[in-house]
Each structure stands twice: as C-alpha cells, then as structure tokens.
Amino acid sequence: xxxxxxxxxxxxxxxxxxxxxxxxxxxxxxxxxxxxxxxxxxxxxxxxxxxxxxxxxxxxxxxxxxxxxxxxxxxxxxxxxxxxxxxxxxxxxxxxxxxxxxxxxxxxxxxxxxxxxxxxxxxxxxxxxxxxxxxxxxxxxxxxxxxxxxxxxxxxxxxxxxxxxxxxxxxxxxxxxxxxxxxxxxxxxxxxxxxxxxxxxxxxxxxxxxxxxxxxxxxxxxxxxxxxxxxxxxxxxxxxxxxxxxxxxxxxxxxxxxxxxxxxxxxxxxxxxxxxxxxxxxxxxxxxxxxxxxxxxxxxxxxxxxxxxxxxxxxxxxxxxxxxxxxxxxxxxxxxxxx
Amino acid sequence: xxxxxxxxxxxxxxxxxxxxxxxxxxxxxxxxxxxxxxxxxxxxxxxxxxxxxxxxxxxxxxxxxxxxxxxxxxxxxxxxxxxxxxxxxxxxxxxxxxxxxxxxxxxxxxxxxxxxxxxxxxxxxxxxxxxxxxxxxxxxxxxxxxxxxxxxxxxxxxxxxxxxxxxxxxxxxxxxxxxxxxxxxxxxxxxxxxxxxxxxxxxxxxxxxxxxxxxxxxxxxxxxxxxxxxxxxxxxxxxxxxxxxxxxxxxxxxxxxxxxxxxxxxxxxxxxxxxxxxxxxxxxxxxxxxxxxxxxxxxxxxxxxxxxxxxxxxxxxxxxxxxxxxx
Numbered sequence: 001x002x003x004x005x006x007x008x009x010x011x012x013x014x015x016x017x018x019x020x021x022x023x024x025x026x027x028x029x030x031x032x033x034x035x036x037x038x039x040x041x042x043x044x045x046x047x048x049x050x051x052x053x054x055x056x057x058x059x060x061x062x063x064x065x066x067x068x069x070x071x072x073x074x075x076x077x078x079x080x081x082x083x084x085x086x087x088x089x090x091x092x093x094x095x096x097x098x099x100x101x102x103x104x105x106x107x108x109x110x111x112x113x114x115x116x117x118x119x120x121x122x123x124x125x126x127x128x129x130x131x132x133x134x135x136x137x138x139x140x141x142x143x144x145x146x147x148x149x150x151x152x153x154x155x156x157x158x159x160x161x162x163x164x165x166x167x168x169x170x171x172x173x174x175x176x177x178x179x180x181x182x183x184x185x186x187x188x189x190x191x192x193x194x195x196x197x198x199x200x201x202x203x204x205x206x207x208x209x210x211x212x213x214x215x216x217x218x219x220x221x222x223x224x225x226x227x228x229x230x231x232x233x234x235x236x237x238x239x240x241x242x243x244x245x246x247x248x249x250x251x252x253x254x255x256x257x258x259x260x261x262x263x264x265x266x267x268x269x270x271x272x273x274x275x276x277x278x279x280x281x282x283x284x285x286x287x288x289x290x291x292x293x294x295x296x297x298x299x300x301x302x303x304x305x306x307x308x309x310x311x312x313x314x315x316x317x318x319x320x321x322x323x324x325x326x327x328x329x330x331x332x333x334x335x336x337x338x339x
Numbered sequence: 340x341x342x343x344x345x346x347x348x349x350x351x352x353x354x355x356x357x358x359x360x361x362x363x364x365x366x367x368x369x370x371x372x373x374x375x376x377x378x379x380x381x382x383x384x385x386x387x388x389x390x391x392x393x394x395x396x397x398x399x400x401x402x403x404x405x406x407x408x409x410x411x412x413x414x415x416x417x418x419x420x421x422x423x424x425x426x427x428x429x430x431x432x433x434x435x436x437x438x439x440x441x442x443x444x445x446x447x448x449x450x451x452x453x454x455x456x457x458x459x460x461x462x463x464x465x466x467x468x469x470x471x472x473x474x475x476x477x478x479x480x481x482x483x484x485x486x487x488x489x490x491x492x493x494x495x496x497x498x499x500x501x502x503x504x505x506x507x508x509x510x511x512x513x514x515x516x517x518x519x520x521x522x523x524x525x526x527x528x529x530x531x532x533x534x535x536x537x538x539x540x541x542x543x544x545x546x547x548x549x550x551x552x553x554x555x556x557x558x559x560x561x562x563x564x565x566x567x568x569x570x571x572x573x574x575x576x577x578x579x580x581x582x583x584x585x586x587x588x589x590x591x592x593x594x595x596x597x598x599x600x601x602x603x604x605x606x607x608x609x610x611x612x613x614x615x616x617x618x619x620x621x622x623x624x625x626x627x628x629x630x631x632x633x634x635x636x637x638x639x640x641x642x643x644x645x646x647x648x649x650x651x652x653x654x655x656x657x658x659x660x661x662x663x664x665x666x
Contacts, residue, residue: 059525166614196381197552201596201610223525226598230608253600267530268600269555273578276559282534283527286495 013047014185014217015071020044020080022066026291036291040066042241043080045317048185053211053218055232055249057225057264061290063241064221068187071219072106073097102132105178109190111170115162121148121173122158128180147176150213152206168199172206179210187219192227204230225268229253234325237261240290240298243317247326257320257328257337259303297329305332343513343546344370344393349406351388351397361404361620363389364570367644372513375540375547377557377578379593380567381615389567390516390550394433395423410514428459432507436519438499442491448475448502449487452509459510474505479535497528501535508539515540518550533559554597558582566590569619569626572644576651586651586658589627625655633663 021044023037041063048054048071056064069075070082073089082089084100092100108114115124125144129135135143145155151172162170171191178186188207192200208231210216222228228235229249236246237260245258256262259281266280283302288294294301300310310332320326321338328334351363363385370376380386391397393408395415408415410431415423435441443451452471456462462470468487475483478501491499500520507515517536521529537560540547549560557564557578564581566574566589574587585591595609613630616622624639625631631638637656646652647659657663 059527168614196615197554198381198593198596198611199614201598201608202612204598205608205610224598225526225600229600230598263527265600267526269529269533269553269559270601271554271558271582271594271597271599273558273561273582280530282530286497286528287525 011049014050014085015046015048016081016083017044017046017048017067017071018081018083020046020067020070020082021078022063022070022075023078038290039241039293040290041070041077042293044238044241044243046236046243046246048217048219050184050217051215052234053220053232055228055235056219056221056238057223057228057235058238059223059287061240061287062238063290064223064238065189067238068106068189068219068221071185072104072187073100074106098132102134102181103183104185104187105181105183107171107174107178107186107188107191109193111167111174111194112162114174115170115177117162120159120161124162124173125158125176125180128177132181134181143180147180150179150210151176166199167195168202171195171203175203175206175210179214183216185217185219187221189221190223191220193222193224200227207231225264237264240288240293242298242329244299244330245326245328246317247320247323247328251323251326255326257326257333258299258330259305259333260299261328263302263304305330307332341372342369343372343374343411344548345407345409346389346393347407347409349389349392349408350404351385351392352402352404354400354402359402359404360618362570363392364620365406366567366572368565368572368575370514370546370548372546373540373544375549375560375562376565377549377551377561377563378565378567379551379554379557381552383615383617384567385570386550386567387518390433390518390548393516393548394427394431395420396433428455428512429510430512431514431516432510432512434500434503434507434515434517434520436522438496438503438523439491441503442499444491446490447487448489448491448494452487452502452506455506456509470509471505474509475502477508477539478502478505479531480505495528496524497531500524500528500532504532504535504539508543511543512545514546514548516548516550519552520549521556522551522553529556536560554594555599566593569616569622571626571654572652573627573654574652580651584651586647586653586663587627587655588631588633588658588663591663592630592632633657 020041022041023039026036026038044067058064070077076090122144125147126140129143144158148155148158153169153172192203204227211218220228220231232249234248235252236243239260245261256265263281263283281304285302288301296312297310297315300306315329315331317327317329320328346366346368349363349366350361352359352361366389378386403416449471453467456467456470472483472487475486480486480498480501521532551557561578564578565572568589574590585594592611596611598608611630619626625642628634628638642654642656644652644654653659
C-alpha cells in the first residue's frame with residue numbers, strides 16, 4: 001500500500017525530525033528579569049523508518065517525552081520541524097492536522113488519567129472512530145469487538161468503566177484506543193513504567209505482536225533499558241535535550257561509545273548476583289538543570305573521561321567509522337578508537 | 340550470627356466496613372546483624388505493610404491479628420507507645436520511597452536533621468548541628484554546610500534521598516528498613532544511592548531490610564531474599580541460590596519476565612498471565628494457582644511453607660518434590 005522504498009531501494013523515513021527545539025518558560029514570577037527557559041529539547045535530528053521501533057532512552061528531564069509530544073503534534077516546537085511524509089506538522093492548519101491524527105497516535109504512561117472515567121470502554125473506543133469517520137454506525141459494535149480481541153480483552157468487558165480494570169488491562173484499553181483509528185505510527189510514552197513487573201512483559205509482548213500483525217511503526221520512550229532493548233530495533237540515547245548516541249539495538253549494546261551510554265548500561269542492575277563486584281562507571285553528581293545547560297559538551301560535568309576541550313566545544317553526532325547508522329557525540333573517545 | 344530481628348507468625352488485617360481483610364498471612368522471618376534481607380513482591384502483596392509493622396507505623400485501620408516482632412529479645416508488639424518511641428529512630432529507622440513527602444517542606448534540612456539528633460541523642464543545638472554536618476558529609480553531599488540551610492524543594496531527588504539516609508543513620512541504628520528507596524530515582528542516581536547504602540552498611544555493621552519489586556536491585560544488594568505473593572511468603576533463600584535454583588513457579592516466572600540488557604535479544608519474554616488477585620484471603624490452597632503453568636488439582640489444598648533444602652523455604656508441593664522444570 002505504501003511505497004516506503006524509493007527508486008534506489010533505500011529506505012525512506014516516515015518521519016523526519018530536524019533541528020527540533022522546544023523550550024518551556026519557567027513558571028513563577030520573574031519580575032525585572034528575562035524569564036528563564038527550560039531547554040527540554042535542544043536541537044535533535046532523527047529519522048523514523050516505516051516498520052521499525054525506535055527506542056528513546058534517557059533519565060527524567062532529558063526531553064524524551066517532549067520529543068514524543070512534538071511527533072504527535074500535541075505541541076508546536078519552538079523551532080525546527082517534524083516532517084511526516086514530506087509535510088511539516090507545525091505548519092499545518094487544524095483541518096489537516098486532524099487527518100494526521102489518524103496516522104499518528106500515542107499511548108500514555110498513565111492509563112488512568114488518559115481514559116475518561118465516566119465513559120464505558122465501548123464509548124471510549126467508539127468516539128475516535130466516529131469522529132474520524134473510520135466506521136459507520138452499523139459496523140461500530142463489530143469494530144469495538146475486533147479491537148478488544150486484538151489487545152486480548154474479552155468482548156464482555158466493553159460495557160465496563162475504566163476503574164473496573166487492573167492497570168495492565170487499562171493499558172490494553174489505551175492501546176486499543178490508539179489502534180482504533182488505524183494509525184501507522186504509535187508513540188508509546190513509558191507504556192509499562194507504571195505496571196507491575198509480571199504485567200510489563202504481557203504489554204511488551206502485546207506491542208510486539210501488534211506490530212507484526214498490523215505493520216506498525218513505534219517510537220518507544222522509556223527509561224528502562226531492558227524494556228527498550230526488548231522491543232526496539234534502533235535506540236537513541238538522550239541526555240539534557242540532545243541525542244548523544246544512536247545505533248541499531250544490537251550494535252549499541254555490543255559497542256556503546258558515548259561515556260553516558262556506558263554509564264547508563266553500567267547503572268542498570270543485573271539479575272546476576274555473581275556479577276555484583278564488577279567494574280562499572282559510577283557517575284558523580286546529579287543531572288544538571290535544563291535551565292542552565294553546561295557549556296561545551298553537556299555531559300562534561302559528570303563525565304569520567306572529560307578533558308579541557310569538552311568544556312568549550314559542543315560535540316556533534318558523528319558517524320562511527322565502519323558502521324551503518326551508528327552515531328555518537330563524543331570526539332574524545334571516538335578519536336581514541338581510531339588510533 | 341545472632342538474630343537481630345525475629346518476626347514470628349505475624350498476621351495483619353485491614354478493617355474495611357466491618358470486614359477483616361487479611362493482607363499479611365502468618366509470616367516468619369529473621370534478620371541477622373549485618374545482613375541485607377530483601378522482601379520482593381508486586382504491588383499489593385503486603386510487603387510494605389510487613390515492613391511498616393516492624394516500626395509500629397501502620398495506619399489506624401490496620402490491625403495486627405497475631406504474632407510477635409522480637410528485636411534483640413524484646414517483643415515490640417507488647418511495648419507501650421513510649422517504649423517504641425525509644426526504639427524507633429534509635430535502633431530501627433526507616434528510609435521511604437517518597438522522599439518529597441517524608442521531609443517537611445517548610446523547615447530547612449538543618450532544622451529537621453538537628454531536631455532528630457537533639458531528640459534522640461540529647462545533644463545540644465550547637466553540637467547537634469555539627470554532628471548533622473558530619474552526617475551529611477558522610478552520605479556524600481558536597482558542601483554540607485550550604486545544604487543545612489536549604490529547604491527540601493531546593494534539592495534534587497537524589498540529594499533528598501541522601502538527606503533521608505543521613506537522618507536514618509544519625510543515631511547509629513542497628514537496623515534500617517528501606518521501602519523502595521531508589522524507585523523514584525533515575526538509574527545513574529540509583530547506582531550512587533545503592534553504593535552508598537552498601538558502604539555505610541559495612542561501615543556501621545547494620546542490618547538492612549530492603550523492600551523492593553526490582554529483581555535487578557535484589558541481585559545487587561541482598562544476602563537473603565524473600566519472595567512474597569498475595570500476602571504470603573512463597574520462597575526464601577540466599578540470593579545466590581535464588582537466582583541459580585529458583586524453586587517456586589512464581590519466582591521463576593518473575594525472574595523470566597524481567598527484560599535484562601544482556602539477555603539473548605531474540606528470546607521471547609515469558610509473561611505471567613492474569614493479574615495479582617486483589618482480595619486474596621479467601622483463596623483456598625495455592626494463591627498463585629490461577630496464573631501458574633504447573634498447577635494440578637492438589638494445588639487447591641492448603642500449601643505448607645517448608646524447608647525442602649537447607650536454608651531454602653518454598654510454599655509449593657510440586658517444587659518441594661522437584662517437579663517444576665528449570666528453564
């Protein structure tokens with residue numbers, strides 16, 4: 001149906017994020033001063049290809065959710081563009097954006113507050129389909145049944161209210177709601193973080209299975225490396241509003257280059273008690289505030305390999321020699337590698 | 340090693356609309372001095388309630404039905420509120436998950452910390468303040484004097500948690516109860532706090548009871564692990580044995596359902612079907628029956644919690660006989 005390869009057989013991206021910046025003013029009174037701004041996303045370039053799952057990983061406040069919100073066009077970027085199939089989302093009039101909503105959907109972390117507590121599941125799922133004219137009234141019931149079946153909930157539950165479900169089931173409804181308009185791209189913002197461990201695996205497996213069945217493209221935002229690795233084909237690591245490394249999942253885990261990526265891997269606890277004495281990077285200090293971003297490389301204040309020039313030069317994402325699509329923003333370690 | 344804390348046959352119920360709902364069902368465990376015990380379970384399994392009961396911090400609707408909590412030979416449940424006050428904060432302290440709500444937002448860190456030291460150790464204001472600065476340095480806060488003058492909201496989550504740990508350590512407790520101390524923190528900060536806890540635990544030779552749902556954290560920190568499901572202990576053993584020879588089907592499923600960054604990437608995660616039962620006191624027999632791959636008819640009978648190998652307890656008749664295949 002969609003032509004996702006151009007004449008040369010190269011993959012064409014579904015979404016291109018270019019030089020994206022999003023600043024938020026800091027709330028509160030700031031009389032007589034310039035309002036300080038939070039640099040949530042500060043110059044991000046990304047391509048999302050049809051059929052892939054792009055994982056975005058980072059700690060709180062690194063801007064990963066903000067990118068997600070820009071891709072779904074929930075907010076207008078401060079500068080830069082999100083281009084969906086050649087069209088810039090921020091330039092679109094409302095009518096066109098409405099059409100785009102049926103292409104790009106979102107699954108939220110907090111399934112409780114993203115479902116209307118006063119509506120039955122049937123209405124929650126039916127409303128977007130009627131609004132966007134996906135089905136006629138006669139076919140609605142069958143369609144709701146199909147959606148529930150797709151996410152593994154029994155049809156009999158469709159007249160229940162959201163509070164009657166467990167967290168995992170509610171997240172399934174959230175996914176069904178996103179699927180109801182037959183989207184091509186779904187942005188999943190921490191979809192399993194609020195769930196119990198034993199239920200997380202259910203949702204991750206469901207997302208994978210739906211991707212195979214419906215040929216979906218995902219942007220999977222999470223702080224849990226294990227979960228991201230499990231579902232993603234490509235992963236971007238973010239720190240303070242920038243991507244510091246991006247690569248295919250396997251490549252990234254086999255050969256992490258950026259010191260922050262390495263530290264992040266080291267910091268995730270391993271379920272192997274024998275390895276507890278292992279060597280690992282323990283980062284000093286806290287994540288700097290995104291209001292006053294450090295000069296030069298944003299990571300230099302915590303980086304164990306930082307040298308003088310890191311304080312001054314703001315590194316760019318550079319392709320790693322001899323790799324396909326692996327990019328990192330650490331000139332120091334990359335120079336060491338090529339020696 | 341001497342048992343510092345022994346909890347025997349403890350049952351706790353919540354009273355809701357005249358109905359008793361047993362949330363912790365006859366649990367037995369002990370903590371040796373210098374030991375790190377992890378209690379693992381999903382939300383609603385009763386792990387936090389068990390922990391809170393040790394310090395007598397249960398809410399008014401919670402009711403201890405039976406059992407005893409013996410610290411250093413004294414039964415805490417038979418003590419008066421005054422006597423418990425002496426133990427709470429001195430011998431046993433607590434670190435909570437939600438630091439933002441456990442620190443007072445309108446008092447400075449210095450105020451709160453010196454108050455604790457003043458009350459529990461009887462130091463005068465000046466000496467207490469000096470000691471507070473020393474404790475803040477101990478937990479790795481740079482510029483401790485400046486931190487003393489700050490309010491909680493001026494500190495990051497990691498720093499707040501360090502302050503909480505300083506407060507918990509101030510009076511040289513024998514036992515720290517940590518209820519999900521790093522859950523609200525980012526992973527790189529979590530690693531810092533974990534390292535800090537381990538170092539301080541060795542230095543002060545304390546015991547720690549760590550409540551968590553994070554299997555990874557257990558592997559990194561614990562000496563002994565207890566797995567809790569629906570108000571009951573289902574397995575208890577040393578951390579090494581648990582990860583090599585998990586016995587209970589729930590433990591195994593739990594270990595298999597956690598995505599690990601060094602797993603085979605093509606391996607499918609095994610998920611546990613269904614959800615944790617919400618009201619579990621009336622379930623007959625094994626409470627994991629509905630979700631278990633290996634359940635047979637005999638599982639509907641009351642399961643005993645027995646030591647089937649030395650130091651390894653399990654509540655599953657099939658696991659005892661070695662009938663659960665190990666993947």
